[in-house]
Amino acid sequence: MVSISFLNPLSPEGKDIVRELGSFEGISQDIPELRSIVTHNPSQEIADDDEIPSNYLELALKRMEWYIKKKNDREFNGRRYAFLSDSAITKYDVISFYLLCQAIGVKFGPNSRETRVMVESQGDLVRERLGKLHVDEGRMMVEQSLQLLLADDTVHWTFFEELLSSRKIRLTDLILDQGELILDQEDFLQRFGPRIKHRNPESMYQLLIGDELKELIMVKLIMQETEDYIKQVHEKARIMVEPNPILLQLAEDVAEVLSEPMQHYGYGYGSGGGGGGPMKIGPLNPLAFPPCVKKAMEGIKSGGRNDAIVLFMTPFISYARLYPDVFRMNITKRVSDQDPNLESVENEILPLIYEAAQNCVPPLFDDQPQEKVNINAKLGFGMHSSLKMEHEGETTWYTPMSCEKIKLHLPHLCHPDDVCKKIGNPLSYYNRMIWEVRRQEKESSDDGQSDDGQGKSNNDNENSTEGNLKEDSKSVNDNQSADDKKGEA
Amino acid sequence: MDLKPANPNERRQYYREEWNVKNIPDFILKSLIQREFGFDHMGRGPNDRYRVFQNTDFLRKFMRYRAPFAAYSSVAFYHKPRRRDGWIKAELVFDVDAKDIPIRSCGCDNVCEICLNQAKDIVHGLVDTLKGDLGLSDIHMVYSGRGYHIRVLDDQVTGVDSDVRSQIVKYLVGSDVPRSEYSLAGMKYNLEHFTIPFGYPQVFTDRVKQAILALDPSMEMDGVNQKLIRDAIKYKDFLETDDWGIFRSKIGPIRYVKLIKGIASLNLTLVDAKVSIDLKRILRLPSSLHSGVSMKCTEIKNLETFEPFEDAVPKFVYERKD
Structure with missing residues (x-):
């Protein structure tokens, strides 16, 4: 059974894992079990031993690297990061998530590119992990996560104020009635069943809400919680005397991982490729x-x-x-x-x-x-x-x-x-x-020039x-x- | 009725003989000291801003002696309204101006009974959605003089930012075409908006129907040619009976998509979105005189029975000699 914290490290289970660890002491020490999980993962492709994360910090960087490469590298090979979808790494993964959020919160703050990449990568990772689970298990995980995230059976749409404000979700994507978000099948059938003509209400529920909308809401809520946590860390860090040097070093390493595609592919270019570096500026046309x-x-x-x-x-x-x-x-x-x-x-x-x-x-x-x-x-x-x-x-x-x-x-x-x-x-x-x-x-x-073979434009x-x-x-x-x-x- | 401007004497007469500070709705009076007031004295825009009234008596005297061309109060509540500082919250507002309705069936230059009625129908639809879908209830409707203001004061929405307000506007007016393709267990299914009798698809269906029924052959719409508009008018009777499937097949599925995209884009102008997303806007004060058209800005108790040309005409208009 997969732990909720594998999808949402900010869940109570995730927080328990952090509490168990206690302090930063030994955070950069090798974890043989982590290496063993990675090397024994049947889907794992290892080109070089250096690619295997040996401790929390390296695992944290691998999380970011996975996202950046997936977005930017045309030759991205997902099998080299297969361990990220292996639930056996949960307790290490949760710690590495917290380390990343804290490093980014302390050094860069909530309005930084680093925060945006962290939040987006968390969303993508949740989707990736869900996709690897058996349908029934995935469905159960989504249900459980939503129960924790929504905290109540009836949710007013304004609960999603932050998600709406940041346009992580669109109000028009939600099914609303009397101000409440409708996610539960029984609730759906009770409210809308009598109005539905010539169609099977159960099928309509599956199409309009089913797994898709629930998953979307869960992922976006986890992303929002991640962003909020970074904001919290940042605010606390402002009144702290001195941030932990391990976090500052990790933040620098994260910045380096993020700057890599800028040098190689130009960040944000996506797998479509394209020219790197800043665009040439010139007179307006x-x-x-x-x-x-x-x-x-x-x-x-x-x-x-x-x-x-x-x-x-x-x-x-x-x-x-x-x-x-x-x-x-x-x-x-x-x-x-x-x-x-x-x-x-x-x-x-x-x-x-x-x-x-x-x-x-x-x-x-x-x-x-x-x-x-x-x-x-x-x-x-x-x-x-x-x-x-x-x-x-x-x-x-x-x-x-x-x-x-x-x-x-x-x-x-x-x-x-x-x-x-x-x-x-x-x-x-x-x-x-x-x-x-x-x-x-x-x-x-x-x-207008002569036919000298120079006609091919070179952009x-x-x-x-x-x-x-x-x-x-x-x-x-x-x-x-x-x-x-x-x-x- | 001739909607001509009120002269200074008529304004004075209105504020001395007809206007009463008690006509200002309670939702404004009870937050008087937290609101900024603005006035237009010369008919050139509200240049007299940052006014604050500590009690209704000061406001009464001001209105009586200055007889402004137009009076406004902020939708925002402030700790320091005189400096427009310490923003607390703001009403969620929708401004439906009869003159700016994107598809008008009257074709008049200014406003007339026909487009004011059309504006009223739009307000009906918006209020139904605010209540039925968004679950809001502290809703006040005001006749502005040239259209309607919907002012929402539910605590759940008065604190939300401009981005959330813009999402509410889009939901309400139906400016996004709902998706029609859905997938389940690897299979693709088609569900047109008109087959979904609830939620946003239903809102969209209602707004599209309202627009098509008001279509005029001279209408221009982005991405929609005249032939398509003529065809939509030709087959619009099918929508009166909600036979959407027949309407769509008569129009043709590809042309139907073009038509609803065109309408969705026009729907954004059903309300003045700038007013809705502005957290510090000033809005015409209910009970004050709209001097440009000589009508009273009036809080509406019952939209069904409200008739602007009966309920919002100041006495001096009836006493005019010409």
Whole structure:
């Protein structure tokens, strides 16, 4: 029988395992039993003895490595990590989970890339482990986990507030009645059975809820608990005198594991491959702008002007010019990191934003000159009338709104074309199209040359994101909400 | 009825003779000192912000003497409303403006009885979902002058952030097409939204039906051509009797998907989502005068019987000579 803590290390069983261990003493000592479990796993493929984790810390790093390689390495071989789905490692795995959360919480905090990778890897690992169990056993594990996670038979949908807020689940995915989430078959049949016509209510339950929705909710709740635990560790660490050096070392090792694909494949590129390193930045090319930006450039009528220029255009234009691969790199930067003398901001970015503002009806700055200050604020330079380096950091450099947010905030701008269907953020559209525009330009210039065999475009060094954009509609500063705007209705 | 603006004399008459501070709903009065108030004195937008009233008497005097063009109060509750600081919570609000309904059957330039009725039907649907699906009950409806505000004060939702509010909006208006493919034990099954009589698929079905029944041949919709709109209108009677299967087969399954995608995207504008996700918005004060159209912003006790052109018209409109 598999322990609940194999799926959810934060369960009471998992906490008991940690309590039993007691302290950090001997945490880096070899564990022969762990080596033995790994080497005796029939599915395990071992190319090199060094690949076998010998202690908690090495096992922790293997967890992260598994996720990173699975996401980024086209030659990823799951059998080399088969031990991660072997429930015999449970007690070691639980400790390594806690070590990872604590190391990341202490060193990087809850809003870091390391936290995001840890949370996502935990979700993927739970799914992987469930997939390896017998259907009945998996079902039972999900039921038991949910009982612990939900704590009550009836759950109001607002219980999932955090999951909804972080968009780990969508409200439209849940089956709700009178505010309650319906997961139990009997409950389902009692409430909806009489309404269902021409179909078997039991089959409908299996299709709409069955194992799938329960598993989804369980996985997302475990991910949320992991994130919350890291947050808790981080808060406690701030008042602690000195973090344990073992944790700091582990945190550094985790960062190294995470930076590896950046060097080899470019993080977030997925198994589709693609160029590595940061994207080449260059002058803006309006031909590659998405339909919403083109429409905003034409000018907005009174009513939607402020949001369109300040919240939408300012982040888009600035990121497209200075940091087009922000979502792929997922590293928060300041404008001056990309434009040290603010030359591009002064000479290219602001003129374009001001042009869009001037095209509004009436021109935005005619009746609302204070919006220039707000534009500076969204570039990260605080609420000041001019851009000064000493003010940088007083506010956050806003990342471009996702398509989803545009549909909510500025629906009149959203007239999607075919490319829009493949992306989740206008910046991804731009990155995709800039490559296409450059290719076309190159082709046409090659066509104009003699037939000398140079016609093949060579984009190998372009570091383009074509075909492998990982959409990140959850922006770096996605918690930026409408709460700093004050409107009236 | 002519919806022309109220002049300063009419405003003064309204606030001195007709308006009473007791007409402000209790859900605002009992949290008066935690709310920010804003006023528009000249008809150019609410520039007079950060106002706070310690009691109803101060508010009464202010309204009486200043007779503002428009009055607003925050949906947010603050510890320090004068500085818009110390945010405690905010009502969950839905703004249904008759002028902005995406599929209007009237075609008028401003608002008229037809589109106001359509707005009322939309409000009915939204309130049903708020109660039936989301289990909310502290719901207040207000006629705003050009449409309706739904204001929810249940504790479960007043603390939620903008992202959760945006998910609620999408659920309520039906802006996501529910999936139709499901799998079980390795087999794939097809379940169209209209065959699922509960939960979000039912909400989506209701909103799509409402939209198709109001379709107009001159309507423009992303990804939907005129021929498809004409066909949807031609076969819409099947939806009156909930014969969705026949409707879908008449339209054709691929074109049907295009149609519902187009409607789902339009549905996002059923309410002004900016209002719903804004945690610090100010909203027209119930009982105050909407001077732009000379109508009273009125709390609605019974939506069924409420008639804006009877229940929200100030006396001075009847006394106008022209």
